[in-house]
Amino acid sequence: MSVKIDQGIFWSRLKRIFDNWNKGGRPWAGGVDAIIVNYGSQDDESEIYSRTSAIHLFLFGYEFPDTVLVFTEKKLTILCSKTKGKYFESLGKSQRGLNLELMIRNKADKDASNFATLVSMLKKSKKGTLLGWLPKETQRGKFITRWNQAWTKSGMKAENVSLGLGRVLSVKDxxxxxxxxxxxxxxxxxxxxxxxxxxxxxxxxxxxxxxxxxxxxxxxxxxxxxxxxxxxxxxxxxxxxxxxxxxxxxxxxxxxxxxxxxxxxxxxxxxxxxxxxxxxxxxxxxxxxxxxxxxPSTDMEKNYKTLINTYLACYKILKAGTRISQIHQVATGTIKRSNKKLIQNFVxxxxxxxxxxxxxNLVLNEKNQQILKSxxxxxxxxxxxxxxxxxxxxxxxxxxxxxxTQEGPKxxxxxxxxxxxxxxIMNDDDDEEEEEDNQPAFEDHYEARRRRKKDEAEAYKKQLEKDKEQQLLAKKHQEELLRRLAKTTIDSSFDHKKAFDYSKIRSYKSVSDYPSYAKPNQLYVDIKGETLLVPIFKQLVPFHISTIRSATKSEEGAFTVLRINFAAPDMQFKNRNDYIQAVPQDKHFIQELSFKARNSENLERSYFNIQELRKRVRNRIKEKEDKKSLVIQKELKLLRTGGVPKLRDLSVRPPVTRRKSTGILEGHQNGLRFINSRDGVKIDIIYENIKHAIFQKSEKTTEVRLHLQLVNPIMCGKKKTEFMQFYIEVISSSQDLGHSSRWNEADGLNEEQEERRRRKKYNKLFHEFTFKIQQLSQKYGNPLEFEEPFRQLAFNGVPNKEKVEVIPTHDSLVALEDKPKPFCLALNEVDVAILERIMFGLREFDLTFVFSDYTREPLRITAISKKKLEQVKSWLRTSEILHYETRQSANWK
CATH class of the missing domain: 3.90.230.10 (Creatinase/methionine aminopeptidase superfamily)
Incomplete structure (x- = not known):
């Protein structure tokens, strides 16, 4: 990460903090003499939103953990490490009547001298008796703990200035x-x-x-x-x-x-x-x-219109100068005039x-007397x-x-x-179109009838031939199915997951390992230890996060209630809790705990941390399972005799690194190697592990690409992938609309010629590369053939989320532009195809593929134009795939 703090924004926003602070008043506890903002050690899954992190982002644009900010009368002092100090040096030492001082941490004396200097600054600022800080945000780490011990001994009275800092943050520049x-x-x-x-x-x-x-x-x-x-x-x-x-x-x-x-x-x-x-x-x-x-019902529509009327009535007064409580008054007044009964349901x-x-500090309720500001x-x-x-x-x-704004809401x-x-309104009725009479008006009536009979006879004959082909395929399919079933043995345990070994769960070795800052009468989520500490009879009892099934938070009157459900015997577990499989029946378990408090702050923080920690554990387990399920690939044998086939400046999907980058694809004895140009990361793909290699020219697309569908997944970065796609953007997929141009102008013609030249150039480069790879792989006994899509057989459909062009190849059916994952279906894995929703009046149909491996979920391509029906059926017959037609859309899940 390249850290660069904007100097102008920093000094401008620092001035705003000092100007607001100098006004004093209730938000600043009547006017504190100095302010400290402590930022302790942070984990990846620490709280996302906090006033401390917001202050850092407000001033610097970045968060700097293990850093102390000290605001005195006309100066900000930053105590941080030497590395962090380099980022602050570019800000200068003074501007706008304010000063900035950097103090570098001294690990030799554990910052004792630095702390003494800062405490002295606090006492010399204004009256030196009242200190503002953020007491509700717990900051962790030895450094912050020592600093807290140092300033608390100063004798200054500490007050909460969260409201004052919040009001500074609420007005956006x-x-x-x-x-x-x-x-x-x-x-x-x-x-x-x-x-x-x-x-x-x-x-x-x-x-x-x-x-x-x-x-x-x-x-x-x-x-x-x-x-x-x-x-x-x-x-x-x-x-x-x-x-x-x-x-x-x-x-x-x-x-x-x-x-x-x-x-x-x-x-x-x-x-x-x-x-x-x-x-x-x-x-x-x-x-x-x-x-x-x-x-919806009529009552639903009436209630929604009341909602819209209330929204519009309040929207009109959302401008600078409006008192916040007035917004709530207008809302309740509008609801009472429209439908009094709804006032009890208003949120x-x-x-x-x-x-x-x-x-x-900026909640839009009836109690807030603040004035909206631009x-x-x-x-x-x-x-x-x-x-x-x-x-x-x-x-x-x-x-x-x-x-x-001053003018009103934006x-x-x-x-x-x-x-x-x-x-x-869910209505499936489609308007039927009347068939047009395509016969020429001048054609003789009897001649037309004779020709029509002849055409019908030929069509009937062709249909009989097609039906005969399908009968032969069906017979062949049944015989093959009988052979497969005769060899199949059923394992009754194939669908059972392995039970989780609860004996392996251990949060701490002993009580001495508990976090020192956890309080005995409060819930505490130990992010590092992945444990929830629960107060029971003033003793903290640890529950590992993997034992928590769910957590819910609700409001009951003036109280906030947090309910935590634990894994227990005879529970039905959902797929999203993969780390909970089965609970031993011979153990005693707590199934649920509930906590109620008037002050909701700790319960809300605990609830949020539980949810975030569970998410982190799930992601870690998924990544671990992905790596565990990988098949070990053979080592790549490099071609050292010279003349290595290469394609340069290629983009790759999925990305090798988090940032977009290009690289080089090389051909070797038994596989391909992609080298990322940014950081040299290498991805090896063995020829034996390539199920389909597809070369798609840039004809009707903006990219020329090589798509490799893999037999066994490989790791790309930290994620498992079943494909690798290498491409070059031949023409830009976006167009500059700020400059008008017409095709008859010279620049328009030049642009068109340049596009044709680039298409031809890169199509040729990719074609030559695939030819060399085919020769190379055959030479070393690992033959690899590249397929090209048959564009004349293409049809539009929805294999995933979006409508894309689906194109057959010799051995597969692909939509390489589909996002986020290119669609690639191996035809030799298909058992039967079902053409669904084939009925008069519908303009589209669906195509479902049932796999030979019946444990796999069938794959469906939806919203195919009815005009492509005969073309699709013809392709299925050519590919020797048995297909059936049905009027209904089956539920295959």
Whole structure:
């Protein structure tokens, strides 16, 4: 990571902190004399949102753990390591009447002299009696522990200044506003172009998909942000604020801390689906919520119109100068005028956002007397919960990211919310088209009838030949199936997972290993030890994170309740908890623990840390299983006689490193080697491990590519992959719309000629490379043949998520442009093909492939044009694949 702190932004924002601090008042505890911000040691899975990390990001744009910031009268002093100090040196020593001093840590005396100097500075600042800090954020590490011991002995009274610092953070300058605008634009685009379309597709095709699966698939959109927003240059700047949320089926949680359940998406009559999505760009947050209705009732529509009216009434007053409590008053007043009964179901108006997802000092409720200022960013939200429709319970909510200005609100997430855009009637009736009479008007009636009879006879004859071919294939298939079944032995245990060995679970060797900062009367999540410490009779009892099945948080009146469910005998475990397989029946287990508190801060922090730690453990186990399931490849034998076939400046999918880079593909005796140009990382692919090698020219595509489908997966970076794809972008996939051009102009013609030249050049280079590899592999006894797609047999369909061009090759069916994973089907693995939804009136049909290995889930390509039906059937016959037709769409899962 190349760290470069923006000098102008740093001094400008530092001045804002000092100006606000000097005003004093309640947010600054009446006016403290000095302020300290301590940042301790951090793990990868530490808390995402905290006021301390927000201050670092606000000033520097980066987080610097094991660092102390000391604000005195007109000076900021930074105590940090020598390495971190180099980043701060470029900021200079003074600007705008403020000074900056760097102090380098001294490990020889464990910073005793540095601490003494800092304490002396604190006492000399203003009156030197009142110190401001952030007491609610626990910072870990020996360095911060020693520093806390040093300043607490100073005799200064310490006060909480979190509110004062929060008010500084809540007003965003122009650079911060641009980051929020980028995050919000990406959020809106992903929702419109993927998340909403995906849910509509699931409902339309009546698929069984879990909320968690939709969430995970939506997160994958963040891996290739340029597909949705070309202005985002580096995907490392982008992240999710939280896992995308999908709620349906009567279980709705409208709070910002909600999580996905493991239920299937409910798209039955009078169903309500709530979708929440938030992107984070350069650490600045955004949020969007929309509600989708399936076959809604009249009452649902009336309630939603009340929701929209309330939203619009409040939206008008979201501008600088409005008192926050007034927003809540307008909301409740509008609801009472529209439908008094809904006032008991009303849920909040939202909160401020920025470097923290939820700015606690800017909650839009009736108690907050703050005035909105230009530069505030709010997650403006209106919702109703616990609504009834017959025996069903449902909720509805809309939320947008809004920038407050002097003129009024600026909507940053422009996604349609009108009733006609979010209410769907599931009607499968298609309009039948009348057949046109294609016979020429001048043709004689009797001649036309004679020709028609002749054509019908020929068509009937051809159909008999096709049916005969299919009968022969069916007979051959049945004989082959009987032979296979005769050899098959059934292992009744094939579907059982190995039981988890609970004797291997150990959080600590002894009580002395407990974290020293864990309190005996509070829940504590030990990130490093992957353990939840639970207070039972004033004793901390450790529970390893692998024993926790789920955690839920709810509000009960003035109390916050945290429920933790543990693995116990006779439980049905879900796939997402792969580390919990089976619990021994002869042991005693705690099944559930509940904790209730008025002050929700520790419970909320514990809940968040439990969820994040469980996610980390799951990911680690998945990575470990991926590596464990790998088949050891043969060692690559290098070609040392000269004349090594090479292709240079190739991009690769999946990426070898986190950053986009190019490399060189080389051919050797028994395999290929890709060398990444950025850091020299090597990926070896043995010829014997290549199932299909496909060369696709750049004809109707922007890329020329080599696709290698593997027999056994290999590791690419830290992920397991079943394919490698090498390509060069022959022409740019994007076009500069800022310059107009016409094809009859000279520059337009030159551009067209240059594209043709590049296509020809790279098609030739790739073709020569594949020819050399085929010769080389044959020479050393590992023959490898490259296939080329038959474009004349291509058809459009949806093998994964998007509609793409699907093209047959000699031994496979491919869609190499499909994202995120190219589609490649080996024809020799197919047992039978089913053509589904073949009926009059439908313009599209589906093609399902059943594999010879019946343990594999059938593969379906949907939404194929009916015009391509005969072409597809002809290709199946040519490939000797038995196929059947059906009017229905079968559920193969």
């Amino acid at each position: 122009r650079p911060a506003q641009k980051n929020v605008e980028t995050a919000a634009r990406f959020t809106a685009t992903v929702f419109k172009r993927y998340m909403k379309n995906e849910i509509e597709s699931i409902c339309d095709e009546e698929k069984k998909v879990k909320h968690q699966k939709i969430s995970e698939d939506t997160v994958k959109c963040f891996e290739k942000p340029q597909k949705f927003d070309a202005k985002i240059a580096d995907k490392e700047d982008l992240d999710v604020c939280y896992d995308p949320l999908v709620m349906s089926g009567g279980l709705y949680d409208l709070r910002s801390s909600a999580t996905n359940d493991d239920k299937y998406l409910d798209f039955g009559q009078k169903s309500v689906i709530i979708c929440k999505l938030g992107a984070r760009y350069k650490q600045y947050c955004s949020n969007l919520t929309r509600t989708i209705f399936i076959d 909040g108006c939202g909160f401020g956002m920025g470097l923290e997802f939820r700015e606690s 530069g505030h960013i709010v997650n403006f939200s209106i919702g109703f919960e616990k609504l009834k429709e017959g025996s069903k319970t449902y909720a509805m909510q809309i939320a947008d990211t809004i920038l407050i 909507l940053l997430t422009p996604v349609k919310r009108a009733w006609k855009e979010i209410a769907f």
